[in-house]
Amino acid sequence: MKYDVCIIGAGVIGASVARELAKYNLKTVVLEANPSFAQETSQGNSGLIHGGFDPKPEKINAKLNQEGKKLFAEHWFKELDFKHAPVNSIVLAFNEAEEKNLEELIQRGIKNGCTEQEIKIINQDVLQKLEPNINPNVKKALLCTSSVVLDPVELTGVLLKNAIKNGTEVKFSEKVIGIEKPSDFKITTNKGVYEAKVIINCAGHYADEIAKLAGYPDFELTTKRGEYIVLNQTKANSVNNVLFMVPDIHGKGVIVAPTLTGKVLVGPTAVDGVPKDETRLITREMEDHIKAIGLKIIPGLDMSKICLRFSGSRPIYKETDDFYIKTAKADQNFINVAGMKSPALSAAPAIAAMVEKMLGAVLPLDPKANWDRFEKNVFYNS
Numbered sequence: 001m002k003y004d005v006c007i008i009g010a011g012v013i014g015a016s017v018a019r020e021l022a023k024y025n026l027k028t029v030v031l032e033a034n035p036s037f038a039q040e041t042s043q044g045n046s047g048l049i050h051g052g053f054d055p056k057p058e059k060i061n062a063k064l065n066q067e068g069k070k071l072f073a074e075h076w077f078k079e080l081d082f083k084h085a086p087v088n089s090i091v092l093a094f095n096e097a098e099e100k101n102l103e104e105l106i107q108r109g110i111k112n113g114c115t116e117q118e119i120k121i122i123n124q125d126v127l128q129k130l131e132p133n134i135n136p137n138v139k140k141a142l143l144c145t146s147s148v149v150l151d152p153v154e155l156t157g158v159l160l161k162n163a164i165k166n167g168t169e170v171k172f173s174e175k176v177i178g179i180e181k182p183s184d185f186k187i188t189t190n191k192g193v194y195e196a197k198v199i200i201n202c203a204g205h206y207a208d209e210i211a212k213l214a215g216y217p218d219f220e221l222t223t224k225r226g227e228y229i230v231l232n233q234t235k236a237n238s239v240n241n242v243l244f245m246v247p248d249i250h251g252k253g254v255i256v257a258p259t260l261t262g263k264v265l266v267g268p269t270a271v272d273g274v275p276k277d278e279t280r281l282i283t284r285e286m287e288d289h290i291k292a293i294g295l296k297i298i299p300g301l302d303m304s305k306i307c308l309r310f311s312g313s314r315p316i317y318k319e320t321d322d323f324y325i326k327t328a329k330a331d332q333n334f335i336n337v338a339g340m341k342s343p344a345l346s347a348a349p350a351i352a353a354m355v356e357k358m359l360g361a362v363l364p365l366d367p368k369a370n371w372d373r374f375e376k377n378v379f380y381n382s
Helices: 012-021 060-079 096-112 124-130 152-165 204-213 284-297 344-360
Strands: 002-008 028-031 084-093 119-123 140-150 169-171 176-180 185-189 193-201 222-231 242-245 255-258 264-267 306-316 324-328 331-338
Touching: 002 012, 002 185, 012 028, 012 152, 012 331, 012 344, 028 152, 028 193, 060 096, 060 344, 084 096, 084 124, 096 119, 096 140, 119 124, 124 140, 140 152, 152 169, 176 204, 193 204, 193 344, 204 306, 204 331, 222 284, 242 284, 264 284, 324 344, 331 344
Parallel strands: 002 028, 002 193, 028 169, 084 242, 193 331
Antiparallel strands: 084 140, 119 140, 176 185, 185 193, 222 264, 222 306, 242 255, 255 264, 324 331
16 A cells, blocks of 8 residues: 555544545555544643643744644644633642742743733732632732633644545554655555655654564653643533643643533643553542642632543753754654643644645645535544
8 A cells, every 4th residue: 555645643633634634635545453433632722722821932832833823723723623722721820939930831822922901910809800709819810811711622623624635545453663764765554555745743642662563763752741630510610711720841731620511620631651551540539639639729619529530741942942843863754743741732734734845845745626625514424
């Protein structure tokens, strides 16, 4: 089986790339090790398009967060039918030191492209009106009005369905176990052998292992596990906005957030150096930690109403703590899309566009006359 492009990984990033490339006359296949799509990092995250005030301005992820947010609004929300809802993000300051951090986040957001109407500091009175159940000890907060909540699994399914409609092949339960390059790439899975002129490596926290299989050990990833709890909605478990603690070196921290189904999401934790095959584990220790932080944010949360616990992985490129979107040093036909931690979901359309440009440097991109960019919300599975 010969292809122009082989995409390894059917999470939201692999699906975004597949949908973007389906507009061209390319023979493309997506190989996914799991029995369905979005089973790893894409399934276990907070499901937010971020406003873009948190990434450091010099980072690639800061630029792509803003570009991705714009592409969601201008194209994906109009062309792809998946559930989403606007939501405020609010970062809480409990003391003067954290208030200073809010000012730093405002300046960072402005540098990243956020507008002054989009992000601002609010006082305790305004916060109480927006979030009546908030901890009264919160002194000030950063309000961002441009966030969106969505279901990343549903989004991934719609992206893949659109790619398939436009000619892309998607194959599940196909774990890549070998990659050679006698001329074109020869990709061996547990089920068969595929040939492709270009490989696009979207394998999540396994992306460094896939690159090594091809003989390109250019980068190393570490894995961070984040655990969550989900609470059934009650009068006590009612939240209107996504509520953040001030970010630290471990990431954005535990949040309390509404979901599209009316439940309340609390999490994630951040445990570094987790083995790649232990990213979906949940622990009692971390459950207690999540509860403690959740109750600091909303003291009245009823933690007896837990209806779900889950965890997810964050692939970290520690050398820069940024996305790693580069061709292999020895081969422009091997494109790595790695280090896809937050805000990768927010940046997904922009990441796909960036990969499209990289592919155009090695393959001719001939647009299809009949590309159909629109997709109804029918959850695709195989």
